[in-house]
Amino acid sequence: MIGDSEPSPRSVQKTPGLSRPRKAKACQRCRTRKQRCEGPPNCQNCASANEECIPAERERMALYSVHYVESLEARISDPQHEATLAAGGMTLDQPSDAPSRHHSNPPIADTNGVSTPPSGADQLEMTFMAPIDNSNNIIYDLNILQPDENLFSVSGVANHDTGVDSIAPCDPAMPTHVLGMGSAPTFAEVSIHEGAVYFQIYFETIHPRYPFLNVEECSRGYQDWRMGVIFPSSTDAWGSYLIFAVGSLLSQAKLDGSTRQQHHNLMLHDQTILTDQSYKPLVRLQVLLLHVIHALHGESTPRVGHIIGVAMRFAVMKGFHRLVQDGTAETAIAIKAWWCIYMLDKVIAITLGIPPYPPEEWITTPAYVNGLEPRYIMPWSSDVPGATPGSTYNFNLSYYAHMCRIRQIHSKILSATQTMAPEDRADFIRDTRAAIDQWSQDGQMYGYSRPNTKGYASSLGLSHVAAISRVILYRLDPADMDSPHVDEKLEACCEFVGIFRALQKKRQIPKHWVDMLFTFQVGVAMVYIVYRWAVPTPRHVDRAIRDVASSLAIFADRSEKADVYRDCLDVLATAISGSSAPGTIDEESRREISGMGQQIIESGIAPNVASMLSEMSRVPGDG
Structure with a gap:
């Protein structure tokens, strides 16, 4: 980690272990532009540009090790080390230069509420975590709850004749569930009403276009959270945490201080999943995809480009581009997840003029075949103000299948432009x-x-x-x-x-x-x-x-x-x-x-x- 507490801007001192981060002196503008800075309010760069000199705020987990990208690229280029995705039970390959999966100490630790990456090889595992950009908190006004009848339909049912337990309408007097990571200094508090709205927004806006999540698992996760089964320290709540974060981002015209803190904390809860070797590649890719969706609605071009690059390389390293349809539900979700990252990657590639990766000839995963999707009862529908309790959802993924075709054409255009x-x-x-x-x-x-x-x-x-x-x-x-x-x-x-x-x-x-x-x-x-x-x-x-x-x-x-x-x-x-x-x-x-x-x-x-x-x-x- 680079410290700038010394007078010279060239001074670099590495502190072993997990020491407390030092306070940065560079102003926000110079830090963003990677310029030398005398520090506010005497910054010559800001003065010459006639800009206000604002002190920089340290962004949590904004630093990445270049060794991570180099390691992934080396593994991807070596066919002998590419992992395949087995439908029966996917396991994660251990990078050769990563710490042992039996390491006695966790790869990430909280020190005064700030997650600080270990030095050396440990940082390779750490770098799968997407950066949290505190400045990316302005989102856009949208009447998001207007139903899009082409992508899903909602119908009322008289009773809850399914395996999903019915939930009574929310009592405003009920306590708020607190989502936290134990030692985090500020917990993200999400009320029942808010949580239901965030889930509703996500599954009406994002899921029909990028259906990489298992709806039934998310429904069970919501019920567990709703009933207080999931405790703050449990990593099994990763889906709920990230859906809350994306839903919060989409539902707010602007974020005030409290909402911004809530939103920031929600995005921290998946970090152990991205570095935990016990989670399957599909789960880790789903976490990365949720980060990509979140970044698309942010305000940082480098951040969204970086996260999509991380997710795509992880997917290739784990063999998602070479899946074989075997009729299992897990493989079906994995195929959807692959084409979701493929499409999202092309969104960035056509905007920034990036050559497509991986090459089309590498890809053998079959395209999604549009068919009749099952009907679901969403447990959060009872908690959304004004919604009909017990509504059933029927997702139409025709748009998703149709978009897969045009993204393949985009990849062809990008490839031809280069050659x-x-x-x-x-x-x-x-x-x-x-x-x-x-x-x-x-x-x-x-x-x-x-x-x-x-x-x-x-x-x-x-x-x-x-x-x-x-x-x-x-x-x-x-x-x-x-x-x-x-x-x-x-x-x-x-x-x-x-x-x-x-x-x-x-x-x-x-x-x-x-x-x-x-x-x-x-x-x-x-x-x-x-x-x-x-x-x-x-x-x-x-x-x-x-x-x-x-x-x-x-x-x-x-x-x-x-x-x-x-x-x-x-x-x-x-x-x-x-x-x-x-x-x-x-x-x-x-x-x-x-x-x-x-x-x-x-x-x-x-x-x-x-x-x-x-x-x-x-x-x-x-x-």
Whole structure:
């Protein structure tokens, strides 16, 4: 661990064992940007940028060992060490450089409420834990309890004729269950009402699209928690803790101090599972997937990219990409979990321009075959204010199966971008565009057959995914701005913006951080094309750019971290539309673009968009 209590910023001192972390002196801005800092309030970096200098807060478990990634990659590259997933009883392979599974001391210990990783080889096991970013607590307003009739249906039942015990409606006077880890300084208190709402939100919003959890096990977990069977120190409550955390994130417009502490503590309860060799790979992957869902609704590009990378490499290391359907329920869930991490990985890959991993030829796990899913009685339905007690849920996973197809097309596009010869590009675009159009037509038939469908699975939502696919299909080549593919790229961007703006106005989908990032990048691409063409902005393009600005303004109203993206696009759009000569940007605007663009690039963005921002911020003739 790096300590900065000494006067010199180069001073590094490692403290053996689990010592108390030292107080950091760098300000928040310098720590984020990894710059030298004299410490607040004398920070020269903040002064030169005319920014407020704010002391940094130490983020729990925000540091990772690079040895962890290197170890995983080494194991993945060696077929002899790849673990297979056996349906009869999955076991975890012990990394060769990890501590013994019979180690007498636990790999993680609480010291004054702060989980501090051991040094050396012990840290390899520790690094499966996703970071807790205290700044990622602004989430988006959404009327999340509106039913999406395409993904699930709810019907009342007269009695509880199932194996799930009925639960009486919540008594407001009942005590709150306290979720904690024994020595944690602040317990996360979740009332019965809150817990029920969090479960309801998760299973109505997330599960139909990413069904990697066992619904019956989650129902039993909720009942145990509801009846007080699960005590705070029990790791068997991991599903409830993480569903609470995700549900809390989705249900709050903003998080005040108490909610933020509750939310933070809930995310800490899975840590022992990620490092406990006695848990099956499927359980550990489910924990990682819940962290991915949580990160998608946060505000940190590096965090969501890192966690998805960890989850995907873990899945490959444990052989989830080579499953064989054997008819067992455990394997069926494992197959769903694999395709969930596959799809989530592609969401980030197409946004950041990351090559797909693993290669498609490695994957032999069969795709999910859409079929009739069982009906469930959700025990929390009795505790949700206004809900019908004893409601049965029938999940329709047609959307999930349909999305698996388009994510495979996305993987094909990403792979071709890295290896395709220029002379093959036209044929590839034609064939892939036909595949996207066919997928979209199949989706429209699926959507139109259900007139009450809203959100992602609606006709508009499926058109949105098809528009994203066309945007990433037409790769922008700065060296060939006269190519007809550039016109097609511009039209695809305009189409995407119009559809996303319509969805945003309907308030039918959660606002992911990745949605904001992708929309910003589309706006930059449109401005860049007009800039390079050196022509007045076409009317429909100008309207699309304004729609992007409006979308980013909505994100910025809910998230202060989106301000820089909104402001950067505003400057770009104003500079292009207000330029006295097409294809030029005034010096003042270039300076503004340079400052904001650098901050955005450092936060994580697609390489081609980073190049566009850099080019538009440079003074002509500077290279």
